[in-house]
Amino acid sequence: MAAIAPKEGVKDAILDATDRLLARYGYRKMTVEDIAHEAGIGKGTIYLHFTSKEEVVLSHVDRIVERLKERLREIGSSGAPAAERLRLMLIARVMFRFDSIQHYTQSLNDLLAALRPGLLSRRAIYFEAEAQIFAEVLANGRSSGEFVFDDEQVTAHAMLQATNGLLPYSLSTTELGERQEVEQRTADVADLILRGLIGRK
Amino acid sequence: MAAIAPKEGVKDAILDATDRLLARYGYRKMTVEDIAHEAGIGKGTIYLHFTSKEEVVLSHVDRIVERLKERLREIGSSGAPAAERLRLMLIARVMFRFDSIQHYTQSLNDLLAALRPGLLSRRAIYFEAEAQIFAEVLANGRSSGEFVFDDEQVTAHAMLQATNGLLPYSLSTTELGERQEVEQRTADVADLILRGLIGRK
DNA sequence: CTGCTGACCAAATTCGAATTTCAGTCACAT
DNA sequence: ATGTGACTGAAATTCGAATTTGGTCAGCAG
Known part of the structure; x- marks a missing residue:
């Protein structure tokens, strides 16, 4: 048989x-x-293609992200206005991950269980x-x-959601990072948001 | 001695x-x-004021949030233009939590350790x-x-940061929530962001 | 009498040794 | 040359005993 194809x-x-088993059992x-x-x-064959179990799973994640990037490029090169393309890309990015994350539901639930349940319920109130x-x-x-905008409740929520990813308890912010750095990122996002609110002259 | 004052x-x-010990030892x-x-x-006296250890800590967090709200109102009622006030409020909110979160550094590190280290390092690449x-x-x-904007790298980063809080692996999204709901939130944030990019007429 | 306390108890947590599981290797089969 | 599964040491899991700790309450100090 051919060497590379198989x-x-x-x-x-x-x-x-890996994809199927991860969904069923978790890492x-x-x-x-x-x-x-x-x-x-x-079992030995796996080690002819990957160096470790972790490598297998990381390659699996790489493949998912590769597909996401493909999808983003697809949307990005469509004929729609740039604003519409970006809108669809942003939504696609979040929803693609939302759908892929089902695999990690178990681990995520474990993580959340480690936090005080009381704290979680107060988050919404805060x-x-x-x-x-x-x-x-x-x-x-x-x-x-x-300013010019439609609904102040919706706008306020969106503003806070948009900066939530910068909060230190967000796992998006992988490590807490330097204070200065977090502040700069926050300022960038704040500027981006606020430009949209200021009335057109 | 007086009854209520003490x-x-x-x-x-x-x-x-609690504040000092939480910082030193964690929950x-x-x-x-x-x-x-x-x-x-x-020890018994604590139970004259709170119903449980958890209640003590949640009250402590409540107090922090109360102080944050005070600070937000303070900025919000200053004489500056609304855009500037909102800008400062957004930054204050993130940085206030950044500073308060030190207490939870230990628990956060535990949480992060539970994730695959390799995954964390690839996040930045993705x-x-x-x-x-x-x-x-x-x-x-x-x-x-x-569009009208200064730096596309900075703008692209800010856009992704702004939607990172909506990703399911973000703890900001306390529970994953319904798919439909996540999509709506994402669309709201995307709209907010994109309005700022579209050139003024 | 009132407000506070620390000894006490049940439940949870920790510890450590015994046992099991599993990632990764390699001698051998095909 | 390619693929395999029995094997190994390290890591994880189990489990019961020992320890710790959240919460209570009888009694003490003021």
Whole structure:
């Protein structure tokens, strides 16, 4: 048989098997032997294509991200206005990950369980209270003619959501990072958001 | 001695002690006896003011959020233009939490350790690659006169940061929530962002 | 009498040794 | 030359005993 063609086929078969097993069992419970069995090959064969179990799973994630990037480029090169393309790309990015993350549901639930349940339930209350304060300033800016927007509740929520990814308890911010750095990122996002509110001259 | 005055003082003393111990030991390692000792009172006294250890800590967080809200209102009622006030409020919100979160550094690190380290290191790479695709569409929109902005790299990063909080692996999104709901939130944030890019007529 | 306390108890957590599981290797089969 | 699964050491899991800790309450100090 050809040397490269079947090799590549096997590699994909391993990743496909990983995909299914990850969804079913999660990283911890899935063993390398499971993957081999699901892919219909011997355990040793996996180590001809990957250096470790972790490498297999990371390659699997790489493949997902590669597909996302493909989808983003697809949308990005369509004929629609740039604003519409970006809008669709942003939504696609979040929803693509939303759909892929099902695999990690178990681990995510474990993570969330480690936080105090009481804290989680108060988050929503804090969020609302803060949004209220922002909404008032928004309404204030609109009545003075400085801003143009439809609904101050929706706008306030979106503003806070947009900066939530910068909060230190967000896992998006992989490590906390330097204070200075976080502040700069926040300022960039704030500027981006606020430009949209200021009335057209 | 007076009945109410010292009582309130004690409540604050308990929360102050909690603040210091939380910073030093984190929730798990801090015992109720520790709090009592640090506050210079008996263990039983704590249960005259709070129903449980968890209640003590949640009250402590409530107090922090209350202070943040105070600060937000302060900025919100200053004489500056609304856009500037909102800008400062957004930054204050993120940085206030950044500073308060030090208490949870230990628990956060535990949480992060539970994730695959390799995954964390690839996050930055994925982020850059996706940002690149967005930057191209941005540049595209600018050269066609549709958009107005300074730096497409900075803008692309800010756009992705702004939607990062909506990603399911973000703890900001306390529970994953319904797909439909996540999509709506994402669309709201995307609209907010894009309004700022579209050239003034 | 009132407000506070720390000894006490049940439940949770920790510890450590015994046991099991599993990622990764390699001698051998095909 | 390619693929395999029995094997190995390290890591994870189990489990029961020992320890710790959240929460209570009888009694003490003021």
